Amino acid sequence: MQVTETLAEGLKRELKVVIPASELASRLDTYLDDLKDKVKIKGFRPGKVPAAHLKRLYGRQATAEILNELLNETTRKAVEERNEKPALQPEIDLPDGDAEAILSGSADISFKMSYDILPEFELIDFKTVEIERPVVEISDAEIDEQIAQIADNNKPFETKDGAAEDGDRVLMSYLGKLDGTPFDGGADENGQLVLGSKQFIPGFEEQLVGLKAGDEKVIEVSFPEDYPAKHLAGKAVTFDIVVKEVQAPGEVKIDDDFAKGLGLEGLDKLKEIIRGQIESQYGAMTRQKVKRQLLDKLDEVYTFDLPERLVQSEFDGVWRQVEQDMQRSGKSFEDEETTEEEARGEYRKIAERRVRLGLVLSEVGEQNQVKVTDEEVQRALYDKVRQFPGQEKQVFDFYRSNPTALASLQAPIYEEKVVDYILELAKVTDKTVTKDELMAEDEDEG
Structure with a gap:
């Protein structure tokens, strides 16, 4: 295999790769030699089928399979030898005009591979990151208000x-x-x-x-x-x-009998459950605010070139969602007081931010050996399955047989664990806020 670099511009790389025709021929001979002991062809004893006959019957199909294996193998090897990390699977350009000659064994395999490499950057000392965590103190009045609502719904x-x-x-x-x-x-x-x-x-x-x-x-x-x-x-x-x-x-008296009517031991137990529910609700909102602060700070700190194809892939996904949402709502860009060009520009920035932060979090996780356990993925899978009552088996089988889909369950778990790792190092101080302030912040952030 001969590899020649034809482009090294920023994160972009292009290589010309040439594989001698003899390599393909050698692999084909090995393939056919192994095949002759397995196939049964009328008129020939097992293992006695002439190689030329096997080549006439299976040569073209086998050559195509071996060629595909060779392209994948040499692409991976070429990148490894250069000690580079592609952002996405390299694209292979095998000229259409060469295909027939290659399959017939009369020409070397010559193709171009292009890819973007991952950028290199230094991680900051996360102990220097300051985060303000909004915390809501739950009052007895709020708990009583929730219980009054339950009573009203059960009157x-x-x-x-x-x-x-x-x-x-x-x-x-x-x-x-x-x-x-x-x-x-x-x-x-x-x-x-x-x-x-x-x-x-x-x-x-x-x-x-x-x-x-x-x-x-x-x-x-x-x-x-x-x-x-x-x-x-x-x-x-x-x-x-x-x-x-x-x-x-009718009237509802809020007392132990009311709580027992809900299947609880008494009113104190009901208050305990309501407090726990409110704490969980506010905790999720607080987590969202803290994570948003952290990502905003990381976005401010890190500025580096991004792999164009990775950004484009992210943008394409975002834009598809935008178009689907607009189609469902029946709205146009004019209704949103913007233009398609302006909207594309804004969502392009969102895609760039996502890619940049994704690369940073990935590097943090890799350097600090953050792992997602099989048990965590299993729990996420069961949570997903429960969202489709009556179709549990189909959903379970889909994720089990689809590595990409299963990875989509793993990715958010990994991200949250990396965020937790950073927050353990960062300086996090609590700030008491009201419920309305917490909700208002959520609305302001969109």
């Missing part, structure tokens, strides 16, 4: 005489019509709705106020412009309503 309703009022529950049948024709999903014989809950489309609940059991009414409403069902979005419709019963809400 009893009793049949009442008279007109429906805000807070009452209306049992009814309804039939939705668009231009006088019933539409899918717009009917229910046993619907129920708590007035004021805002569960139905705007304007629906308000028109039920004042109705009594046995009343019939046709109400007119319009679906929101962003309604998921495109054929109904923004459309004016009618609903034929028949009120079957009106129920008034």
Whole structure:
């Protein structure tokens, strides 16, 4: 094998590789010699099939397979001998005109391989990184508020005489019509709705106020412009309503008996569970803020050339998602007060940031031997499987038989473990914030 460097510009590399035709011929002879003891051909005893006959029957197919193996093998070897780390699998350019001559064994294998190498950079001392961790102190009032909400959702309703009022529950049948024709999903014989809950489309609940059991009414409403069902979005419709019963809400006493009705030992246990749920919720938001701060700081510190093809691959993935989201929402770039060119520029920056931070985190993990265990991947797989009830076996088999898909489960685990490693070294100080401040920060960050 002869390797000649034809381009070394920044992170870009191009090599010309020549493999003598004799190498392909030698491997073909070895392949056919092994094959003659395995194949059964009418008119020949096992192991006695002439090589020339085998070559006529299997030579072209075998040559193609061996050629593919040779290209992969020499590509890998060429990179290893140069002690380089390609950002992606090198691209191979084998001129179409040479293929026939190569397969016939009359020409050397000459091809071009091109790739981007990974950039080299020094890791900073992470002890110099300062992170402010927002922490929310959970008050008894917040816990009581959550319990009051649970009580409100579990309050009893009793049949009442008279007109429906805000807070009452209306049992009814309804039939939705668009231009006088019933539409899918717009009917229910046993619907129920708590007035004021805002569960139905705007304007629906308000028109039920004042109705009594046995009343019939046709109400007119319009679906929101962003309604998921495109054929109904923004459309004016009618609903034929028949009120079957009106129920008034009862009172709920929050005490041990209430908690026991939820299957718990008592009110203290309910408060303990609610506190734990709130802590988990705020903890996840705090983690998000801390990670965002860390990544922002790393993005500020590290500036190095990026492998163009890696960036382009990341951008392509981001842009596909953008186009899919816009198609689903029915919006245009003009609706977002931008242009496609401007949007591409912004998402290009996002792709570059992701690639840069991904390379930094990967280097941190590699230098410090951060590993993802089989048990961690297994837990992630089971979590994914549980998201598809009834299809557990198909999902499990898909990931088990697809290394790329399984790697997609491993990647976020690895990233979180590397982030944890850095945060253990960084100077992290707690800052007490309110719930609203934590939520506001989340909205500001998008």
